[in-house]
Amino acid sequence: MSNFIILKNQRGALLLIFVVITALGGTIVAVLGPQLAPLAERVQRPTNQAILAAGDTSITQPTNEEIQEAKDLVVTVGQLGLATGGIINSIASVPSGGVKDLIGTGIATMTDHVQSDMVSRGSNPVPTTSNPLPPDVQAPVTCSSSSLSSCTSRSSCSNAGGDWNSNNTCSSSLVACDNDHLYLCVSNTCGGADGYWYDNACNENYILGAWNYTGVRPDGVERGGTMNFSSGNTFSYTIFDADGQSNGNGSGLWALTGETLSLSAGLAGIGTISGDQTSFTYDGHGTFRFTRPK
Amino acid sequence: MKLKIIFHHAFLALLFIMGITFINSPALGEASLSITANNGTNRVLVMPGIPVHVVIELKPESYSGVNADWWLLAETQMGTFHYDIKHDGNWTPGQSVTYRGPLGNLPPYTVLNTTGLPAGTYNLSFGVDGEMNGMLDSNAYLDTVEITIPEYTCPDTTNTLDALSESQKAFIASRGNPDMFILGFISEELDESNRATYFENNDVRRIEYWIYNRDQLTIATFDSGHFIKETTVGDSIDDLQATQFSPSQLSTCMGQADIVKLLGEPSCIQKETLAGRSYDYLRYNPSVTQPASTVVLENGALITVLSGYSLDLDSSPADGNMCTD
Numbered sequence: 310m311s312n313f314i315i316l317k318n319q320r321g322a323l324l325l326i327f328v329v330i331t332a333l334g335g336t337i338v339a340v341l342g343p344q345l346a347p348l349a350e351r352v353q354r355p356t357n358q359a360i361l362a363a364g365d366t367s368i369t370q371p372t373n374e375e376i377q378e379a380k381d382l383v384v385t386v387g388q389l390g391l392a393t394g395g396i397i398n399s400i401a402s403v404p405s406g407g408v409k410d411l412i413g414t415g416i417a418t419m420t421d422h423v424q425s426d427m428v429s430r431g432s433n434p435v436p437t438t439s440n441p442l443p444p445d446v447q448a449p450v451t452c453s454s455s456s457l458s459s460c461t462s463r464s465s466c467s468n469a470g471g472d473w474n475s476n477n478t479c480s481s482s483l484v485a486c487d488n489d490h491l492y493l494c495v496s497n498t499c500g501g502a503d504g505y506w507y508d509n510a511c512n513e514n515y516i517l518g519a520w521n522y523t524g525v526r527p528d529g530v531e532r533g534g535t536m537n538f539s540s541g542n543t544f545s546y547t548i549f550d551a552d553g554q555s556n557g558n559g560s561g562l563w564a565l566t567g568e569t570l571s572l573s574a575g576l577a578g579i580g581t582i583s584g585d586q587t588s589f590t591y592d593g594h595g596t597f598r599f600t601r602p603k
Numbered sequence: 604m605k606l607k608i609i610f611h612h613a614f615l616a617l618l619f620i621m622g623i624t625f626i627n628s629p630a631l632g633e634a635s636l637s638i639t640a641n642n643g644t645n646r647v648l649v650m651p652g653i654p655v656h657v658v659i660e661l662k663p664e665s666y667s668g669v670n671a672d673w674w675l676l677a678e679t680q681m682g683t684f685h686y687d688i689k690h691d692g693n694w695t696p697g698q699s700v701t702y703r704g705p706l707g708n709l710p711p712y713t714v715l716n717t718t719g720l721p722a723g724t725y726n727l728s729f730g731v732d733g734e735m736n737g738m739l740d741s742n743a744y745l746d747t748v749e750i751t752i753p754e755y756t757c758p759d760t761t762n763t764l765d766a767l768s769e770s771q772k773a774f775i776a777s778r779g780n781p782d783m784f785i786l787g788f789i790s791e792e793l794d795e796s797n798r799a800t801y802f803e804n805n806d807v808r809r810i811e812y813w814i815y816n817r818d819q820l821t822i823a824t825f826d827s828g829h830f831i832k833e834t835t836v837g838d839s840i841d842d843l844q845a846t847q848f849s850p851s852q853l854s855t856c857m858g859q860a861d862i863v864k865l866l867g868e869p870s871c872i873q874k875e876t877l878a879g880r881s882y883d884y885l886r887y888n889p890s891v892t893q894p895a896s897t898v899v900l901e902n903g904a905l906i907t908v909l910s911g912y913s914l915d916l917d918s919s920p921a922d923g924n925m926c927t928d
Contacts (some may be wrong), residue, residue, distance in 0.1 A: 435802075435806075436827065438829060439829045439830035439831075440830055441832050442773060445777060446778065509672070
């Protein structure tokens with residue numbers, strides 16, 4: 310069974326890094342001293358009230374007591390770190406030097422960085438860019454025209470000159486005819502993609518173009534006519550009823566979502582369609598069979 | 604803030620103001636009152652999503668029984684509010700006295716416990732004055748805690764790398780998570796006048812040290828996500844138990860509940876109050892299933908994590924208990 314021990318460094322200062330980080334904030338506050346908020350400042354204080362004066366925010370120099378508190382803070386926090394280090398030191402089975410020194414050196418390096426740099430914005434401004442990454446770390450790939458696959462949004466993809474695909478990926482607009490790029494298909498077979506050829510282009514749905522239809526109205530009266538669905542979601546129609554009720558022609562808007570076809574005029578209503586680009590059945594306000602004109 | 608009676612003449616002046624006459628000089632006691640936010644005094648930074656817990660306490664000592672006005676006020680960007688005990692302790696707009704009556708011991712008492720306050724600075728003051736007239740008099744003793752809630756978008760740390768920079772993502776893509784890491788959040792600095800101040804725009808600086816134990820032991824330094832440098836400190840270490848945690852799982856918006864949810868219940872919690880701030884050290888002793896970790900919370904908010912510093916050795920003894928001291 311394996312045993313687990315804590316790594317040791319030379320002075321048990323393994324946790325010094327967070328000790329320092331912790332101490333930084335604490336030290337700063339300790340040096341600053343107690344503050345009274347504006348509300349308290351509005352209170353006019355007798356000048357002989359030393360207690361309140363000690364908390365006056367106009368006093369910028371820390372008192373000896375506060376300085377001592379700051380020193381105590383570092384010591385105390387250090388002791389907390391040493392508490393863990395004490396455990397480390399108690400492990401007799403860890404050989405001296407070697408591993409312990411390696412970690413100790415590393416921690417010391419980090420500690421130096423924090424201690425020397427982190428307390429003043431003048432000496433250590435927040436960096437704005439990364440330095441060159443190590444050779445074995447591949448540079449972060451950013452969205453660009455040469456790396457469209459790194460684009461993670463439609464807008465960034467578009468800005469990089471790519472096409473945003475339905476599967477939330479970005480690819481070059483130079484891709485071949487496929488289901489995501491039907492407009493690139495140039496043959497009347499749609500290049501094998503799941504599209505429908507109409508008006509010299511491959512389209513996503515099959516209803517575009519001219520149709521004849523026959524069927525019955527909801528009241529059972531026979532109705533027939535023609536319809537021509539255009540790619541701009543408009544259509545024109547003619548109607549011939551057996552009883553002449555709605556004979557005439559007109560135009561309207563259509564929308565197809567999945568198998569649900571909505572028509573705003575003529576056979577106005579919402580219904581389902583089933584079929585293909587040669588014929589389909591519309592079951593909406595009545596039932597009608599659509600076929601291509603001879 | 605302890606109100607230590609330091610100078611005898613000041614004390615006598617105080618008694619005079621409070622309308623108390625002593626023929627003989629009384630024993631000089633020590634009275635104190637305090638208001639804390641998340642156990643911190645003076646200035647407390649509370650990240651979005653972390654509860655704000657404000658507690659007051661009064662120990663009048665020799666002033667016990669003295670009639671006084673009790674004040675509990677909050678200055679906010681929405682105006683001044685007072686704690687209204689007549690209305691179930693609601694915070695009510697306006698500056699009014701909270702209570703008029705004799706001083707007495709008030710053990711720690713919660714006056715605000717909430718999450719989701721709008722970003723901004725809230726100055727909450729608790730105090731008393733010795734003239735029971737409903738006016739905030741010049742002899743008032745007030746302790747104030749300044750609570751700052753920054754405008755800060757907390758990154759998603761659940762199954763994403765959103766908390767990391769592109770450089771750090773590149774490290775993980777190329778090398779995987781570090782075997783050991785030290786992560787610290789710093790929100791303050793000394794300005795040109797050597798006074799403590801929050802970073803501009805209340806930013807939080809994220810300092811990270813990622814240790815990789817590969818062909819060599821290396822330490823990569825990141826400052827606010829930016830890669831600074833990588834230092835090789837020696838050959839690789841056998842049996843270094845890699846942490847199963849990732850820096851991507853941690854953000855400064857996490858409190859103790861979030862840490863426990865991620866790392867489980869700690870082996871122990873060591874508490875310390877330093878310079879008016881409360882520090883909780885959540886110690887995770889190493890085990891067969893996880894290496895050692897230490898998480899430090901300052902006033903309830905995550906400030907430091909050190910994870911992955913234990914060896915898997917077959918030798919004994921194996922005292923990995925960090926909770927003994």
